[in-house]
Amino acid sequence: MKKKIFLFLFILSFQFNTSFGQVGLGIFGLAPDDAGNYSQPMATFLGTYFNSGAYYSADLPEAFQFKFSIIGMYTFVPDGQTTFTPNPEVSGYNSTGSTATFVGGNGSYQIGPGGFLAYPGGFNVSSVPSGIYQAAGSIYGTELMLRYFPTITFSDVKSGFWGIGLKHDFSQLLPSLPFNIALQILYNSFSLDYVGDDPTSYINIESKNFAVNVQGSKTFSEMFIIYGGLQYENSSMDLSYYFRDPNELYPSIANTVQDTSVDGDNVFRFTAGGAIQLMPVVFNLDFNITSMFTITGGISLQI
């Protein structure tokens, strides 16, 4: 069983390593301000991803309960995330027009006193499948949720993540409510680091994601659950990378490590979904209206 779990976790991590490592190729050629704008959809996606799938019921029993969940997600990237307005901050070049973010299409170019200023293209991403797993234990109506994957190295890229959630069922305080209600706080952290030998390929991504939600649910016939919630969330990403300056327009910072920070476009989320309890297994599916619309589906072992 341990081998099966590790195999599944390895598959999840492999996909992230491969995908995010390629983003560096475009970022290396961008000055810090443009690099932040180019990679903002990544910050938004990480926030959307880590702040999803955290619950399927607001009901927490008084007795001890343990849950292990494997959650699949499908996130849709809106057109508004595919371009940004360049901000070269170089005399003679315009901050107008648009060019691709890393989820967009072709990059644009400008001609100015320093010659070409060429922007990288994106990967034409319209949707992203992903997955995550989590374990939770609860007692006396309070739940602690944990997510963790140890930092592993794959193809010169090292990454890992961890997350924690705390939830309390307030239903007892509001006995007149015909449904269960709970408050949940989430924090997730993801890191990706280049650990190869080529200093010009250095990139480091640190993503921090926070959310707080009020959730409600109602169970029918001890089997069918309808649930929903309103969530405030934010995500931030610190980016550190080797700036190659291929356009030769930034001599003072060319061929040095540059840092930038970017906030994701996540603010509020509305979740609605349903679950079926075939104890001890629970299947759930929900829809998340947020900056990147996301469908999540999960299988949980609840004992």
Place this chain on the structure above:
Amino acid sequence: MKKIYNYGFLILTTIVALSFQSCDILENYFLNLPLKQSIVSTGNGPKISEIETFCLSDYDAYSDNINEIDSVTYLAVLYRTLTAAENSNPPPDSVYLTPGLAGQNINVTVVDGDGNLVFSRNLPSAVAADYIDTPYEIELTTSEIILLNDYLAQYKVDSNLCFTATLTMDNISAGQGPPYTLTGQVELLLSLEFLAP
């Protein structure tokens, strides 16, 4: 019951693995790569000319990732005049544009590594300083673009694609010289298409 869980886990793992591998969430990726080559044409006139060679392999974005490149195509080309350029025969380290330099023609010619002419153009103005703040974008004809892209497509056979650029000023008529120095730069913008990971 244990068998159900085992089979369920196997099915779930398979579905996730297959969906991740069969869903290409990342499509091919395009990187715009500017090849920038400075040229210092110097001499006592009335004609000054210089040749420089530059290669795709000089650029890390190309040479480090050549196995992942699916295509190399032409986007644009320009000429601009530099106020100063690196001296290839030191000392001194830099050479400077002759003030007021002008002549009958400023010609930019690029030839590919197979010796085929990519383009040859006389610029609209023969005053060198006209192209310091305002680079001149050279418009290639359709046939020139086709021939150039055909040459670029050879990267799969010969990864070291090169070009030779010649910068010439004819019949110098103005400038604080001799000697006269024209410091210019030819920039070739290419689009590299990378295979999706």
